[in-house]
Amino acid sequence: AQSVTQLDSHVSVSEGTPVLLRCNYSSSYSPSLFWYVQHPNKGLQLLLKYTSAATLVKGINGFEAEFKKSETSFHLTKPSAHMSDAAEYFCVLGGGGNKLTFGTGTQLKVEL
């Protein structure tokens, strides 16, 4: 069975401090993993993707994620948060006929 768990529904950081959004997955297949971001009243935008190449994946806007098979994790990080990073972030698992399994989302709040 395919599943993805986002461990925090809300994360709050100060501007300029690091961001960590946690995601664990369960998959029968060799997984494809994605992080999407959704700004208020907008569609989902692909941040980065892992598809069995390098385990450290770099995305847009300074975000990156590391695939750790031993921990079944795909956590999203950014060294220094910016106010514009405030949004909802979805960890997404691909597998099984082009269908995506979405996490429940993590709301990131960035404070001055």
Add this chain to the structure above:
Amino acid sequence: DAGVIQSPRHEVTEMGQEVTLRCKPISGHNSLFWYRQTMMRGLELLIYFNNNVPIDDSGMPEDRFSAKMPNASFSTLKIQPSEPRDSAVYFCASSFGRDTYEQYFGPGTRLTVT
């Protein structure tokens, strides 16, 4: 590229009325997906097409919902009759290839049924 285009962006309608949501996928993409997003249930896949053929409609909530893809550049999601519990944001997404998983989302249609 203009990205995935959805119309209308907002729709307010009365219970019992027919609602039609429209989507134009990215040119060259051959898979199209309809999702519904609510606070209670998050993002749900309703149906997806590959090469204009419905592959999986197991997420369509009931017979009031129907989706069509008459050609590679256009799809509709219809609700008839609409009910207040259908109020949600409906997203269309497209991708290239059958198993690539990387999907590009439209801006969504916010539907309110009163």
